Amino acid sequence: NAGVTQTPKFRILKIGQSMTLQCTQDMNHNYMYWYRQDPGMGLKLIYYSVGAGITDKGEVPNGYNVSRSTTEDFPLRLELAAPSQTSVYFCASSYSPTSGSYFGPGTRLLVL
């Protein structure tokens, strides 16, 4: 099992550009999550999904969108990138909300 994979590993965006962060898991987990990690702030939940076709907002959803067309994939879309979106983004998946999550290696995003 590859677990949770994320692409790209690193990206530089100009202000106003858009991009999609890819996330795939091969554990057949229904629950998937997107977090952002900023220094000294821990992780903040952006969006989550409880199954294909079902998504919901987390703590910091503004400026982001998600879709979940399959169990395996949970892409995160950034529209009109802003410097405040400079961060490290982690995708995670879990069997249930209380089972603990498996995290991907992260995508480091720099918006200039």
Add this chain to the structure above:
Amino acid sequence: AQSVTQLGSHVSVSEGALVLLRCNYSSSVPPYLFWYVQYPNQGLQLLLKYTSAATLVKGINGFEAEFKKSETSFHLTKPSAHMSDAAEYFCAVSPNNNNDMRFGAGTRLTVKP
């Protein structure tokens, strides 16, 4: 809403010494509690979790944590630190069976030879 406070953004111990990383939570309902470890340039890895079955929880790599309801704490301990334990540790809380998990700000553990 629930929240997590990790006391001490940096903790330094000598190799072989006791590791104690502090976590206090607030939650209006009995929570689920987690400790994760993050090594440099990697994602988070689950160390252990509390789900009300037992107050003392044993995890991987020799770590354990004790849930104390009266103190609203879930501190992480390891009797003897190893150089490979150097990493950042995150405490997280989730109310009973929903997706609103909240993470603490993290504690960076340094292990001195």
